[in-house]
Amino acid sequence: MGRVYLGLPKPTDSDARNGVLHSEESLKLLTGRLISAQEEERKRIARELHDDLNQRIAVIAIELEQLASAHPSLRASVKPIQKHIEAIGHDIHVMSHQLHPSKLDHLGLVPSIKSLCRETSGNRGCDIEFFHHGVPTRLPKDVELCMFRVAQEALQNATRHSGASKVDVELCWASGKLKLLVTDNGRGFDVTREKMMKGLGITSMEERLRLIDGALGINSKLSRGTVVEAIAPVSRTSYGN
Amino acid sequence: MKRARIILADDHELLTDAIKNMLEPEYEVVGTFMTGDALVKSASELEPDIIVLDVSMPTMNGLIACAQLKKMLPKVKIIFLTMNQDIDTAAEAFQAGASGFVLKTSAASELVTAIREVLFGGYFATPSLTEGMVGSFVRNFKRMKKRRELTIRQKEVLQLLAEGYSMKKVAGMLDITTRTVAFHKYAMMEHLEIESSAELVSYAMKIGLGPETAH
Numbered sequence: 001m002g003r004v005y006l007g008l009p010k011p012t013d014s015d016a017r018n019g020v021l022h023s024e025e026s027l028k029l030l031t032g033r034l035i036s037a038q039e040e041e042r043k044r045i046a047r048e049l050h051d052d053l054n055q056r057i058a059v060i061a062i063e064l065e066q067l068a069s070a071h072p073s074l075r076a077s078v079k080p081i082q083k084h085i086e087a088i089g090h091d092i093h094v095m096s097h098q099l100h101p102s103k104l105d106h107l108g109l110v111p112s113i114k115s116l117c118r119e120t121s122g123n124r125g126c127d128i129e130f131f132h133h134g135v136p137t138r139l140p141k142d143v144e145l146c147m148f149r150v151a152q153e154a155l156q157n158a159t160r161h162s163g164a165s166k167v168d169v170e171l172c173w174a175s176g177k178l179k180l181l182v183t184d185n186g187r188g189f190d191v192t193r194e195k196m197m198k199g200l201g202i203t204s205m206e207e208r209l210r211l212i213d214g215a216l217g218i219n220s221k222l223s224r225g226t227v228v229e230a231i232a233p234v235s236r237t238s239y240g241n
Numbered sequence: 242m243k244r245a246r247i248i249l250a251d252d253h254e255l256l257t258d259a260i261k262n263m264l265e266p267e268y269e270v271v272g273t274f275m276t277g278d279a280l281v282k283s284a285s286e287l288e289p290d291i292i293v294l295d296v297s298m299p300t301m302n303g304l305i306a307c308a309q310l311k312k313m314l315p316k317v318k319i320i321f322l323t324m325n326q327d328i329d330t331a332a333e334a335f336q337a338g339a340s341g342f343v344l345k346t347s348a349a350s351e352l353v354t355a356i357r358e359v360l361f362g363g364y365f366a367t368p369s370l371t372e373g374m375v376g377s378f379v380r381n382f383k384r385m386k387k388r389r390e391l392t393i394r395q396k397e398v399l400q401l402l403a404e405g406y407s408m409k410k411v412a413g414m415l416d417i418t419t420r421t422v423a424f425h426k427y428a429m430m431e432h433l434e435i436e437s438s439a440e441l442v443s444y445a446m447k448i449g450l451g452p453e454t455a456h
Contacts, residue, residue, distance in 0.1 A: 050297070050324065051252075051253070051297075055253040055324070055345070056255070057324075057346065058324060058345035058346055058348070059256055059259050061347070061348070061349070062256075062259045062260070062263065062345070062346075062348050062349045063259065064349075065348075065349030065350055066349055069349070085346060086344075086347070086369075089344075089346045090326060092324075093324055102297060103327060103329065105297075105302070106304055106330060107329060107330065107333055111329050114329075115327070115329055133428060168392040168393050168394065170392060172424070172428075174424070181394065183392065183393045183394050184393075185393055219416055227394065
């Protein structure tokens with residue numbers, strides 16, 4: 001079956017090399033757009049869950065309690081329903097937080113990564129320690145979200161795939177740059193194997209960082225652990241945007 | 242006795258109405274707001290005793306509003322009423338000057354108790370949250386006891402420095418820049434409250450990272 005070029009001139013052989021470069025660029029651009037669109041959608045769903053569904057759940061909980069107060073004979077039957085409602089409210093909150101960490105908006109990057117480390121450590125039974133030096137309280141929102149997602153991905157790799165027993169997460173600030181280091185003592189991998197790099201969500205970390213003009217570095221050797229290093233430049237004028 | 246004056250701030254109207262109905266027999270709800278900045282702008286005119294607000298609100302979140310309100314009206318008591326069960330957020334709320342933190346799902350049974358408590362100068366946090374807090378304190382305490390002094394990377398840098406390699410050489414061996422080696426070195430010195438390179442090397446020996454233990 002032949003190829004159909006929709007409204008475009010059929011490329012000639014001399015265009016081939018440029019075409020490859022061009023399509024690589026387009027692919028990167030597209031990945032970037034896809035990441036932004038996915039984050040927007042996650043944020044929207046998280047907001048719907050928290051701002052709509054969960055508030056309605058809260059109203060039901062309040063009405064149930066009022067019902068029990070008005071009719072004390074019903075209290076015993078209402079109590080387990082209230083417990084269910086509270087549990088649903090809690091689950092919705094957790095789901096919303098997983099989709100988009102509202103904590104980033106409320107408390108900033110350092111507390112958010114700190115609790116990410118605590119949660120991951122609790123869930124995976126791995127010793128994760130967090131260190132931070134001189135990070136400003138508020139940073140541009142896109143930088144905060146990007147670094148949080150990179151930390152999330154790197155921690156997931158370290159705790160799920162590397163067999164590490166210890167992971168250090170460091171966030172530091174120097175000369176207008178924010179630096180995140182995730183170091184594990186796991187089995188490491190061969191960074192020259194392209195398939196491995198793609199499989200570990202490294203492309204997505206790279207693309208996320210590219211969107212904020214940052215860069216990703218991976219240093220790993222078999223049985224010598226892995227260091228993931230993300231650097232993001234931050235201009236002073238863009239704080240809190 | 243004069244009824245306490247309460248302001249409610251939440252961008253969910255259904256919920257504000259339910260809370261208002263619940264409180265009005267005992268208290269006077271003097272104003273309701275849907276955004277943080279509208280609340281901050283108008284609060285002082287309404288002379289409230291208590292402000293009940295949510296953490297997430299449009300234009301200005303509750304935590305920022307709380308800090309600003311406490312500066313403007315130091316005597317007012319602030320209670321957070323939220324679906325947010327996060328311990329760090331609750332800690333930040335108390336840090337910003339709040340006296341109470343109540344979950345919306347427990348509002349009917351706990352909000353009035355919280356209001357009474359804070360009117361008498363006390364503090365109130367939803368019991369299910371405090372259970373989490375106690376657990377978190379215990380975990381942090383245990384972690385503090387077993388906290389490692391240095392990071393994995395810092396130990397690698399320290400070992401090589403203690404073996405006598407220069408910062409430049411260490412950088413080459415670990416495939417990082419000399420500046421990063423310097424960063425690790427000075428971060429370790431600051432963390433360990435050590436002032437000279439010699440002291441750092443002797444610390445390395447003490448913890449078993451030195452030429453004798455080299456590879």
